[in-house]
Amino acid sequence: VTRLGPGPEFDRIRAIEARLGERASGLGDDCALLPLGTEYLALSTDMSLEGVHFRTEWLSLEEIGWRAAAGALSDLAAVGAETVGVLAALSTPAAAPPDATVALMEGIGRATAAAGGTVLGGDLARGAAVTVAVTVIGRVARPVRRAGAVPGDRLWLTGKLGGARAGLLALEAGHQPDPAAREAFAHPVPRIEAGKWLAAHGARAMIDVSDGLAGDAAHLAAASGVSLAIPLERIPLGAGVADAARRRGEDPAEFAARGGEDYELLAALPAGFTTALAGEFERALGIPLTLVGEVQAGAGVALSRGGTSVTLTGFDHFAC
Amino acid sequence: VTRLGPGPEFDRIRAIEARLGERASGLGDDCALLPLGTEYLALSTDMSLEGVHFRTEWLSLEEIGWRAAAGALSDLAAVGAETVGVLAALSTPAAAPPDATVALMEGIGRATAAAGGTVLGGDLARGAAVTVAVTVIGRVARPVRRAGAVPGDRLWLTGKLGGARAGLLALEAGHQPDPAAREAFAHPVPRIEAGKWLAAHGARAMIDVSDGLAGDAAHLAAASGVSLAIPLERIPLGAGVADAARRRGEDPAEFAARGGEDYELLAALPAGFTTALAGEFERALGIPLTLVGEVQAGAGVALSRGGTSVTLTGFDHFAC
Numbered sequence: 001v002t003r004l005g006p007g008p009e010f011d012r013i014r015a016i017e018a019r020l021g022e023r024a025s026g027l028g029d030d031c032a033l034l035p036l037g038t039e040y041l042a043l044s045t046d047m048s049l050e051g052v053h054f055r056t057e058w059l060s061l062e063e064i065g066w067r068a069a070a071g072a073l074s075d076l077a078a079v080g081a082e083t084v085g086v087l088a089a090l091s092t093p094a095a096a097p098p099d100a101t102v103a104l105m106e107g108i109g110r111a112t113a114a115a116g117g118t119v120l121g122g123d124l125a126r127g128a129a130v131t132v133a134v135t136v137i138g139r140v141a142r143p144v145r146r147a148g149a150v151p152g153d154r155l156w157l158t159g160k161l162g163g164a165r166a167g168l169l170a171l172e173a174g175h176q177p178d179p180a181a182r183e184a185f186a187h188p189v190p191r192i193e194a195g196k197w198l199a200a201h202g203a204r205a206m207i208d209v210s211d212g213l214a215g216d217a218a219h220l221a222a223a224s225g226v227s228l229a230i231p232l233e234r235i236p237l238g239a240g241v242a243d244a245a246r247r248r249g250e251d252p253a254e255f256a257a258r259g260g261e262d263y264e265l266l267a268a269l270p271a272g273f274t275t276a277l278a279g280e281f282e283r284a285l286g287i288p289l290t291l292v293g294e295v296q297a298g299a300g301v302a303l304s305r306g307g308t309s310v311t312l313t314g315f316d317h318f319a320c
Numbered sequence: 321v322t323r324l325g326p327g328p329e330f331d332r333i334r335a336i337e338a339r340l341g342e343r344a345s346g347l348g349d350d351c352a353l354l355p356l357g358t359e360y361l362a363l364s365t366d367m368s369l370e371g372v373h374f375r376t377e378w379l380s381l382e383e384i385g386w387r388a389a390a391g392a393l394s395d396l397a398a399v400g401a402e403t404v405g406v407l408a409a410l411s412t413p414a415a416a417p418p419d420a421t422v423a424l425m426e427g428i429g430r431a432t433a434a435a436g437g438t439v440l441g442g443d444l445a446r447g448a449a450v451t452v453a454v455t456v457i458g459r460v461a462r463p464v465r466r467a468g469a470v471p472g473d474r475l476w477l478t479g480k481l482g483g484a485r486a487g488l489l490a491l492e493a494g495h496q497p498d499p500a501a502r503e504a505f506a507h508p509v510p511r512i513e514a515g516k517w518l519a520a521h522g523a524r525a526m527i528d529v530s531d532g533l534a535g536d537a538a539h540l541a542a543a544s545g546v547s548l549a550i551p552l553e554r555i556p557l558g559a560g561v562a563d564a565a566r567r568r569g570e571d572p573a574e575f576a577a578r579g580g581e582d583y584e585l586l587a588a589l590p591a592g593f594t595t596a597l598a599g600e601f602e603r604a605l606g607i608p609l610t611l612v613g614e615v616q617a618g619a620g621v622a623l624s625r626g627g628t629s630v631t632l633t634g635f636d637h638f639a640c
Contacts, residue, residue: 012444016425023429024439025405032440034404034457037357043440045455047409049447084354085345089367089453105336109343119344120352120363123453124332127369133409133453135365137354 003147003225004028005218030078030207033143042138044075050129058171061100061130063186065107068132071210073115073190074263078208079145080199081138083117083192088134091127104132115192142199146223149205149268155228155293156278158194158265158285161213162245162252163238165259170244178240188263194285195265201277203267212260214312217293217301220266227298232257232305234292257303258312268295323467323545324348325538350398350527353463361404362458364395370449378491381420381450383506385427388452391530393435393510394583398528399465400519401458403437403512408454411447424452435512462519466543469525469588475548475613476598478514478585478605481533482565482572483558485579490564498560508583514605515585521597523587532580534632537613537621540586547618552577552625554612577623578632588615 004010013028026032031042048068050056059067069086076083088108092100101124109119120137163184170177171185191208198206205224209216213235221228232253245255281289296302303310324330333348346352351362368388370376379387389406396403408428412420421444429439440457483504490497491505511528518526525544529536533555541548552573565575601609616622623630 009444012421013442015419015422016442019422019426020429020439022438023433024425027439027441029441032405032407034440041361041457043407043455043457045407045409045441045453046443047411047445047451047453049411049445049451051448052411052446085352087352087363087365087455089365089455091367091369091372091451099335101332102335102339105344106339109340113343118342119340119347120354121347121349121365122333122336123366124329125367125369126372127451128371128449129447131367131369131411131447131451131453133365133367133451135363135407135409135455137361137363 003222005215005222007215029146030075031081033079036139039139039141040143042076042079042081042140042143043135044072045133045135046072047131047133049131056130059186061103062107064130065104065132066111066187069108069111069134070188070190070263072134072136073111073192074208074210076136076138077191077195077265078206079140079143080195080203080206081140081143082196083112083115084137084139085117085120086112086134086136087121088119088132089123091125091131093128093130094126108134115190144199144203144206146205146207146220149220149224149226149295151226151295151297152271153204153268153295154271154273154291155230155295156267156269157236157290157292158191159287160236160238161262161264162241162256162259164188164261165255166238166240166244168261178243180239181244184238185261188261190263191265194287197281197285198265198267202273203269205268207266209262209264209266210260213257213266214301214303217266220268221299221301227296227300227302228293229296229302229304230293232303232310234290236288236290253305254310254312323542325535325542327535349466350395351401353399359459359461360463362396362399362401362460362463363455364392365453365455366392367451367453369451376450379506381423382427384450385424385452386431386507389428389431389454390508390510390583392454392456393431393512394528394530396456396458397511397515397585398526399460399463400515400523400526401460401463402516403432403435404457404459405437405440406432406454406456407441408439408452409443411445411451413448413450414446428454435510464519464523464526466525466527466540469540469544469546469615471546471615471617472591473524473588473615474591474593474611475550475615476587476589477556477610477612478511479607480556480558481582481584482561482576482579484508484581485575486558486560486564488581498563500559501564504558505581508581510583511585514607517601517605518585518587522593523589525588527586529582529584529586530580533577533586534621534623537586540588541619541621547616547620547622548613549616549622549624550613552623552630554610556608556610573625574630574632
């Protein structure tokens with residue numbers, strides 16, 4: 001049985017696993033991993049719904065397609081897989097423009113091509129709202145899972161956090177978002193190449209932080225059977241995040257640690273992985289790789305600021 | 321580019337293929353087929369929406385899950401593949417019972433286990449309605465495609481037609497359906513074993529008739545570059561179909577040829593495939609295999625009754 005962190009969505013996954021028994025396997029991981037000769041097929045599925053994950057007033061249909069595909073592709077990045085392709089099932093309302101499915105598929109196709117794959121199939125339906133269900137297919141020789149971090153490892157994070165949440169909150173409030181924050185929300189880049197690089201450089205456990213760093217770190221901790229210590233002041237903040245947090249009276253690092261929809265990777269690497277290697281990563285990938293914490297014996301995630309413990313809750317799709 | 325029959329859904333697929341160019345491949349087939357060592361991985365995705373494909377007053381959540389998975393698994397049957405597993409993305413309304421996702425997944429798990437596979441992953445979300453997006457994964461050494469039928473082949477159909485449409489129409493009208501017709505709608509059986517048997521016995525082209533025999537035969541004809549002659553009197557009718565058709569003043573065979581949601585297979589087999597072999601099929605699989613037509617030079621589907629040409633339209637999800 002998959003060891004997941006706390007939360008109502010994960011209680012549901014636990015209940016489904018209990019009911020299905022041998023009829024299910026590997027639920028709750030970033031990807032299903034099927035042995036395939038000398039490597040694995042990596043598979044994951046993700047559904048984006050109008051009114052839940054996006055509104056059509058905020059994003060173009062192409063952006064909605066890109067975002068849905070990028071979110072699913074991020075699960076391949078999280079196991080260090082390369083992209084083979086995607087399948088996409090779409091529903092659009094009768095009142096949508098006639099080329100709505102073409103525009104959605106265009107965004108899905110662009111995100112998939114940017115990640116190195118092709119659109120392999122789909123299904124089109126009429127529905128009351130725009131729905132995009134994307135299934136991604138990848139391949140990986142040595143998958144990195146959520147389990148595998150050991151005390152003494154250190155935690156590294158790709159990119160910067162909080163931008164997507166800053167963009168989303170501005171859109172929800174009817175404000176013009178900071179352009180970089182809007183881009184982080186509308187046009188996230190799945191870290192496929194970064195995931196492969198980290199896997200090749202010894203990552204022992206990995207997860208994407210699309211449900212928020214705090215919540216997703218709890219899954220990695222639960223799966224690995226360790227505690228993760230993350231000082232909030234180490235979290236790199238995306239453009240526009242500090243301002244967005246202050247406008248809400250929130251601490252910027254807490255804002256970033258809570259905020260979901262950042263498709264960045266959190267990896268546990270042995271202590272021998274140095275700052276010099278992180279510099280190599282940055283030169284090769286063009287994005288930062290930041291030391292954000294340590295793996296320790298114990299359980300759960302210990303957030304702190306200035307050495308003082310901090311409690312905050314993650315972002316739970318099912319609760320929103 | 322995939323050669324499809326006429327219809328607005330298929331015009332959309334053609335427009336998507338034209339826009340995506342090299343970013344897409346094999347859209348519009350029953351399955352995507354990825355070469356994998358000496359065999360192929362077969363992949364397909366299908367979305368079922370409350371209010372479009374079902375209503376929650378008609379079916380239990382388990383039946384909704386079964387039906388959604390069976391419809392997707394039928395695409396594996398259509399290429400002669402065996403089931404590996406499925407991924408399922410679900411949305412349920414906030415007002416749904418707390419174990420709604422467990423009940424949906426239970427139905428998906430049962431249909432998948434009955435087809436020889438396991439549930440490999442999923443995604444859970446809140447939405448305004450029940451949505452089930454199922455992606456199926458299979459494997460097949462020698463896939464049977466829609467292209468491949470040649471003049472002189474004969475057309476064979478598994479099972480009987482019209483039952484699902486009879487059940488659906490009774491439910492829509494608020495009547496108690498014939499129990500067999502209700503079962504055909506609520507609990508369709510994907511013809512995985514039948515598809516493998518037909519592939520092993522020389523099927524040159526195959527398709528499932530879930531969009532209606534008339535419409536799906538047009539896809540097989542277009543992909544193979546042939547004409548299909550189907551005398552309507554040969555179509556085997558499901559239980560309750562003749563009564564349901566007469567109540568609507570429709571010819572029962574036309575009713576059955578038009579009606580979708582029957583997850584039966586239409587296969588083109590060489591003329592050497594005999595009635596004796598069909599008897600073997602029936603003993604091995606426990607369902608009928610009926611000679612329903614011939615493959616001829618030309619294009620399109622020629623339906624007839626008593627030797628006279630008949631025109632009817634298929635069932636198009638996107639038009640409903």
